[in-house]
Amino acid sequence: MEPAGNIILRCEHLSRSFTTPSGTDYRVLGDVSFDVRENEFLVLFGPGQCGKTTLLNLLAGLDQPTGGFVEMQGEPVHAPSPSRGVVYQTTSLFPWLTVMGNVEFGPASRGIPKAERRKQAQYFIDLVGLKGFEKSYPNQLSGGMQQRAGIARAYCSDPSVLLMDEPFGHLDAQTRYMMEQELERIWRAEKRTVLFVTNNIEEALYLADRIILLTNCPSVICKEYMVNLPRPRNYVDPAFLQLRKEITREMDPTQ
């Protein structure tokens, strides 16, 4: 089944190699091509260290591909842009700024007047459930709350696409479940196109409209799944478990 919606982001034959210190070429990303549809929740699922961060940096425009290209709404991507917000794996909040200072960093960089950007920032701080923590510093927040602030910060520049690089990778299992549910709630309240990278199959199935499976280095796309389960999903729903089994077997046929 074809995913619905207009293509917003497109990768064509994207590859990225790095030169190792010994001078040989190390290919992290093989020939990767896929489209991202407007307002879909697309999960890139693959094993650890399979070049997912490399791929995300290419999409963000922070890195240039060795081959192929990235296009956003028909325009080639050469540099970072506020239209593509990024949420990182480790805490990437600025430790010298409060939650408010962090969230309004994007609009402030673009010279938006204080009153206006405060209003925007406050809206997203409330949305992610950090009301009352505006004046806290990142080191006063738990891991989950830090990632909430990171999500609010990415949202606050009003991006069309949100790129998320294993944002819950460092959280404990309980917090992780909670954050997955929270992210879905936030996403449903403020629909954006999300490209979410993870190595956790449950997380992928809980969040995704569509899952793209990546293999290990050099990573290439090996399969694609549509997830048509009703939201919010149930981790122990038989259909959920069935799909989980299928994908697990695909990644590891011995299972």
Added chain:
Amino acid sequence: MKRKKYLWLSIVSVLCVLVLWELVTDVLRLMPSYMLPSPLEVCKAFAYKVSGGVNPDGASLWTHIATSLKIALGGYLAGVVIGVPLGIAMAWYKKVDLFVKPLFDLLRPIPPLAWIPLMILWFGIGYGAKVVIIFISSMIACVVNSYAGIKQTRQVHIWVAKTFAATNLQILFRVALPTARPMILTGLKTSLGSAWMALVAAELLASTSGLGYMIQMARQMGRADIIVVGMIVIGLIGAALSSLLDLLTSRIGGKKTKRRG
């Protein structure tokens, strides 16, 4: 608070030294007074110099302190004003780094005092020579610390700023400088300490006034009591400068220190 509870330890340590000093000099007479004056003699000499006595070096203690402070602070401020921006520019702009680094690496290992002979040739033994020496020594500490501080900026923070379309200058001021701030403040502190020490040493070699000059003259006149007074005053002023700077920087960064509490 622990600190208050064990304050007596600090008091005892100072008292021990005083008692030992008194024993060695007045009580047991192990050291003759021209080598180590007793605490009482030092107190008398101190009172004499503080109240404006000009012997044996030709000026009161206050004149010497004023001379030393003027040179130390002048050279220090110039070192900070040039050194901090230079270190930041070197760390942030590759070309500045490539241009300045070789010169800097060559100049850095030269001890400040090794500049004295050349500076005396150029400026004589007045203010100029010593201001330049203090300037060099404090500038180097400021450059090294600011440079290291900026280099600590995390890649992911730069990425975040870039995805918000921040310009290179915005990233420098809003990401790299806040990261480097603690290191820059450390640089200000260490360079103030080394400025003070380098100054007194410079005054021992070339001057007509100042605390270093005062103890040098006292040695020539065989006045150990004045030497000890000078050393104690040098120590006190050094400590006072350092705590003054602590106070100033914590005032600037009040928000920072409070947040951990």
